[in-house]
Amino acid sequence: MPNIDPIPLPYGPLQYYHVHYILQIKSSDNDKFLARCKPITKGYFDSKRIIDVRWTGDDDFARVLQADGTLTGMLKEVMLKVGEITIDPQDDHIRIYGRWAHEENLAFDPAMFEIADRIALHIKNIVQKKD
Amino acid sequence: MRFVEHKTTHFTQAKSDKQEHDHGDIDPVIVKKLSAHEKMAGEMKQSQIDCEALPLGSHPIERKQYYSQTFSMSPKFVTNKGLVKIKGKNIDFVQLLQRN
Numbered sequence: 001m002p003n004i005d006p007i008p009l010p011y012g013p014l015q016y017y018h019v020h021y022i023l024q025i026k027s028s029d030n031d032k033f034l035a036r037c038k039p040i041t042k043g044y045f046d047s048k049r050i051i052d053v054r055w056t057g058d059d060d061f062a063r064v065l066q067a068d069g070t071l072t073g074m075l076k077e078v079m080l081k082v083g084e085i086t087i088d089p090q091d092d093h094i095r096i097y098g099r100w101a102h103e104e105n106l107a108f109d110p111a112m113f114e115i116a117d118r119i120a121l122h123i124k125n126i127v128q129k130k131d
Numbered sequence: 132m133r134f135v136e137h138k139t140t141h142f143t144q145a146k147s148d149k150q151e152h153d154h155g156d157i158d159p160v161i162v163k164k165l166s167a168h169e170k171m172a173g174e175m176k177q178s179q180i181d182c183e184a185l186p187l188g189s190h191p192i193e194r195k196q197y198y199s200q201t202f203s204m205s206p207k208f209v210t211n212k213g214l215v216k217i218k219g220k221n222i223d224f225v226q227l228l229q230r231n
Contacts, residue, residue, distance in 0.1 A: 012231070013210050013229045013230065013231050014229070014230045014231065016229070016230040017167070017212070017227055017228065017229055017230070018209070018227070018228040018229075018230070019171075019225060019226075019227060020197070020224075020225065020226040020227075020228060021222045021224075021225055022192065022222065022223055022224040022225070022226055023221065023222055023223055024192070024223040024224065034201060036202065086202060088198060088199050088201065088202065088205075089199060089201075090195070090196065090199055093192060093223075095197070095198075095226075096222075100230060106167075107171075107174060108171050108174035108175050108178065110178045113175075113178075113180070113222070113225075116222055117220050117221045117222050118221075120220075120221035120222050121221045124221060
């Protein structure tokens with residue numbers, strides 16, 4: 001039974017958390033690592049299932065991620081729960097995150113960690129090739 | 132003497148201090164409150180991931196922007212809840228943010 005505050009404060013932090021997986025990498029092309037993954041689903045409610053995933057964003061980077069069959073297989077297993085995965089580049093690091101999680105559901109997700117780790121591997125490979 | 136360790140169920144009720152209550156004949160109870168990122172680091176260690184929860188605000192990455200604002204619906208106001216350093220993986224850090 002969730003512990004819901006009967007008189008919530010009208011201000012201050014909400015009960016929602018974001019887990020960011022950060023890859024510390026600095027390159028001239030950091031802004032190219034911009035992508036978002038959304039599931040392609042079939043069916044509704046209990047019969048809803050993921051048949052594929054679609055990467056959008058920077059063309060080259062999205063193509064590399066879409067071509068990775070292992071990554072797609074891992075994503076199919078977690079996308080119903082995670083919803084979407086965003087890769088958000090900054091000047092000296094790249095952030096990978098899913099959706100906001102309520103305080104009650106906040107826990108470490110090993111599957112999501114493996115996905116973020118594999119995406120980070122692709123980013124490192126692309127940067128190494130360019131250097 | 133018996134020690135019982137209780138962990139808080141809420142991430143928000145977290146502070147890294149220990150409180151010990153001793154009531155004569157009653158066994159002492161040690162309440163260990165964990166911050167959100169410390170609890171996450173503990174869960175990661177259970178999954179065989181080598182990691183370390185850094186002190187809050189100790190890393191420069193915590194004082195930079197958390198979102199590039201390239202995507203729509205990116206939040207403007209968030210609270211940093213801590214950083215976990217990952218060792219031996221492609222990912223370097225895991226950061227917890229709370230929505231405002």
